[in-house]
Amino acid sequence: EGKGVIVFKNDKHIKKNDLAQVLLEDKHKSSQQDGALNPGKLPAGEPVKLLNASVVRRSAGLHKVMALDVTVRPRDVRAIGQFGHAAVVPLDRQEESRRRWSEGYFNVFLSEQIPVDRAIPDTRPPACSENLVHDHLPTTSVIFCFVDEVWSTLLRSVHSVLNRSPPHLLKEVLLVDDSSTKDYLKEKLDVYMSQFPKVRIIRLKERQGLIRARLAGAAEAKGDVLTFLDSHVECNVGWLEPLLERLYNDRRKVVCPVIDVISDKDMSYVLVDSFQRGIFKWPLVFGWSTLPEDYVKKKHMKDSDPIRCPVMAGGLFSIDKKYFYELGAYDPGLDVWGGENMEISFKIWMCGGEIEIIPCSRVGHIFRGENPYQFPKDRQKTVERNLARVAEVWLDEYKEVFYGYGYLHLLDKNVIDVGNLTAQIQLREKLKCKSFKWYLDNVYPELEAPEVKAEGLVFNVGTRKCLALNNGSLSFEICDLSKQSQHFNYSWVRTVRQNAFCVAPLGTGTGMTMEQCDNTKPHLRWLHKANKVLPEHLIAEVSPRGMFQRVCLEGGPKADSVYLKACDTSSPFQKWQFTHYYAQ
Ligand code: UD2
Ligand code: MN
Numbered sequence: 001e002g003k004g005v006i007v008f009k010n011d012k013h014i015k016k017n018d019l020a021q022v023l024l025e026d027k028h029k030s031s032q033q034d035g036a037l038n039p040g041k042l043p044a045g046e047p048v049k050l051l052n053a054s055v056v057r058r059s060a061g062l063h064k065v066m067a068l069d070v071t072v073r074p075r076d077v078r079a080i081g082q083f084g085h086a087a088v089v090p091l092d093r094q095e096e097s098r099r100r101w102s103e104g105y106f107n108v109f110l111s112e113q114i115p116v117d118r119a120i121p122d123t124r125p126p127a128c129s130e131n132l133v134h135d136h137l138p139t140t141s142v143i144f145c146f147v148d149e150v151w152s153t154l155l156r157s158v159h160s161v162l163n164r165s166p167p168h169l170l171k172e173v174l175l176v177d178d179s180s181t182k183d184y185l186k187e188k189l190d191v192y193m194s195q196f197p198k199v200r201i202i203r204l205k206e207r208q209g210l211i212r213a214r215l216a217g218a219a220e221a222k223g224d225v226l227t228f229l230d231s232h233v234e235c236n237v238g239w240l241e242p243l244l245e246r247l248y249n250d251r252r253k254v255v256c257p258v259i260d261v262i263s264d265k266d267m268s269y270v271l272v273d274s275f276q277r278g279i280f281k282w283p284l285v286f287g288w289s290t291l292p293e294d295y296v297k298k299k300h301m302k303d304s305d306p307i308r309c310p311v312m313a314g315g316l317f318s319i320d321k322k323y324f325y326e327l328g329a330y331d332p333g334l335d336v337w338g339g340e341n342m343e344i345s346f347k348i349w350m351c352g353g354e355i356e357i358i359p360c361s362r363v364g365h366i367f368r369g370e371n372p373y374q375f376p377k378d379r380q381k382t383v384e385r386n387l388a389r390v391a392e393v394w395l396d397e398y399k400e401v402f403y404g405y406g407y408l409h410l411l412d413k414n415v416i417d418v419g420n421l422t423a424q425i426q427l428r429e430k431l432k433c434k435s436f437k438w439y440l441d442n443v444y445p446e447l448e449a450p451e452v453k454a455e456g457l458v459f460n461v462g463t464r465k466c467l468a469l470n471n472g473s474l475s476f477e478i479c480d481l482s483k484q485s486q487h488f489n490y491s492w493v494r495t496v497r498q499n500a501f502c503v504a505p506l507g508t509g510t511g512m513t514m515e516q517c518d519n520t521k522p523h524l525r526w527l528h529k530a531n532k533v534l535p536e537h538l539i540a541e542v543s544p545r546g547m548f549q550r551v552c553l554e555g556g557p558k559a560d561s562v563y564l565k566a567c568d569t570s571s572p573f574q575k576w577q578f579t580h581y582y583a584q
Contacts, residue, residue, distance in 0.1 A: 065129060067238055068166055069237040081268075082118050087266050103150060104150040104372045106366050108152070116152065125303040125359055133241045137169055138225050138248055139224050140227045140244060141221035141227065143218065144157060144230070149180070149231040154185075174201075176202045176217040177189075178208055210337055218325075224321060225321060227318040229316050230365055238361070243358055252353040252354060253355075256317045257357070260362050260364040261367060264368055275301070279309075284342050286341060292446075307359065308443075313341060314340060314344075327348065330344060339386030346436070352431075384416065391403070397451055398437070400492040403519070411520050413520050453492055453583050455487070455488070456488075458488050458496070459576065459579075461531070464479075466486045468483065472514055474511075474562055475561075495525060502517040504523060522537045523536075525537070528578075551565060551567060552567040
């Protein structure tokens with residue numbers, strides 16, 4: 001005992017082990033110097049316990065996660081929303097509360113009534129408070145980007161970080177103002193924040209969007225780790241150390257807290273279900289999904305264990321600063337909002353890193369139905385363009401799945417300009433990142449991602465023959481699976497393809513030709529539904545008599561020919577079947 005010895009009292013984690021003592025070299029030097037609470041401090045005379053080596057990787061410098069929370073015993077216990085309880089709008093203020101909803105697309109009125117440093121329930125799994133972390137963890141810069149954020153939520157976000165982070169680990173709080181238009185976010189904010197030496201405000205002269213705003217924050221950051229947060233959050237007790245601990249043990253891990261829910265309606269702080277991970281569905285739509293029960297069982301997972309995530313939600317995560325730049329940070333060509341979570345997630349996994357949710361770290365977030373700020377350009381077009389950039393750089397052949405699931409129109413060069421991708425593609429090469437197929441097979445095998453919609457022989461019901469490509473021209477042959485000339489793909493972008501060549505119509509009543517495939521050419525697209533095959537660019541064609549007339553692909557009953565003819569549902573010569581269908 002004495003110098004360099006730390007005592008753990010009532011430590012369940014340690015009690016499990018026969019060896020119940022631990023020696024620490026450098027007893028919380030930094031935390032004491034910084035005036036932080038000393039978690040290991042105990043009344044004199046307690047027995048010294050030793051930790052088993054299997055519990056402590058390094059024999060020294062551990063302490064129990066700090067339960068720093070100056071708000072546990074709040075000054076104003078009767079304030080509304082206190083302890084994360086639901087708040088109620090008085091009858092005579094309901095009209096006002098409704099009116100002010102659109103200031104932030106949540107209950108701005110209630111948010112204003114709730115203390116900026118309210119207490120919230122500790123939603124961590126019970127085991128978390130017993131976990132050990134290293135004394136000398138890397139420091140972090142916490143970066144909040146915001147544009148026209150509501151005053152009360154911005155303040156509550158900052159207070160929650162200041163109140164619940166060990167001071168020696170919190171290098172600074174960077175507020176990146178992405179050219180807000182609201183007056184209160186100017187001088188008033190400067191004055192308010194000047195009471196906190198750790199808070200710095202960075203003002204962007206022009207609206208950059210959250211992606212480039214984060215890059216601006218990162219460029220200014222002095223901490224070892226970057227921790228990004230949305231500007232309407234509440235960090236919970238003990239939120240920071242588990243994140244930093246995980247990075248400290250492996251700097252290629254990118255870690256996210258569990259995102260608890262702050263109700264947009266009554267501002268209550270709500271715990272979310274365990275074992276949730278971030279996933280996406282086509283076309284790159286983020287979502288949450290519960291880990292399959294048998295997976296949890298097989299891996300003997302506890303609710304406090306880190307959860308591997310195919311993609312992160314985007315807003316709240318910690319990453320080693322050097323590693324962030326090694327990965328090439330974000331694609332700076334992404335605008336305003338959206339898609340950057342996909343970009344960084346694919347990049348991390350495919351280029352050697354990992355994404356995890358750390359259940360012992362909890363941060364509440366107000367999920368809002370609408371963005372409470374203006375988009376400089378059309379919102380939908382902005383998000384689509386960002387996603388298309390991500391698809392073009394990271395998805396390899398699977399980008400067709402993305403486009404096929406609802407973004408086909410983006411392939412038309414006149415519709416969207418995704419901008420220059422050279423730097424991003426070069427980065428991927430430089431980092432020697434793995435393929436998207438590798439990512440699907442290894443990180444997200446649950447996702448259904450057939451490369452094509454259908455493939456095999458193209459059988460015509462009327463002729464009972466199959467399409468064949470010989471010397472550049474199409475004809476019918478007796479079906480024969482062993483002949484490669486009879487194998488075609490029906491792709492996600494709806495081309496009928498053999499190798500690099502795609503079936504193209506010459507025009508109504510005429511035959512077919514083969515063209516070099518080019519996904520940007522609408523006339524190479526075929527709608528294949530209910531056995532019919534229709535040339536898409538002719539679907540809306542109007543006949544000379546002004547009648548809406550559809551044309552279908554037909555197989556010649558006598559001659560070995562394929563041509564377009566007015567659709568006739570009863571004709572077997574217009575019925576086509578591929579050997580295998582993977583998706584509709
Ligand atoms: C989610 C993420 C968000 C981001 C977004 C996709 C969470 C909790 N949130 O949407 O961080 O990844 O998906 O892009 O995972 N902002 C700016 N400039 C802008 C637009 C927004 O600074 O031009 C700020 C905004 O004030 C906020 C943050 O960026 O603090 C995220 O925006 P959001 O809250 O509207 O995004 P959210 O939560 O809907
Ligand atoms: Mn948000």
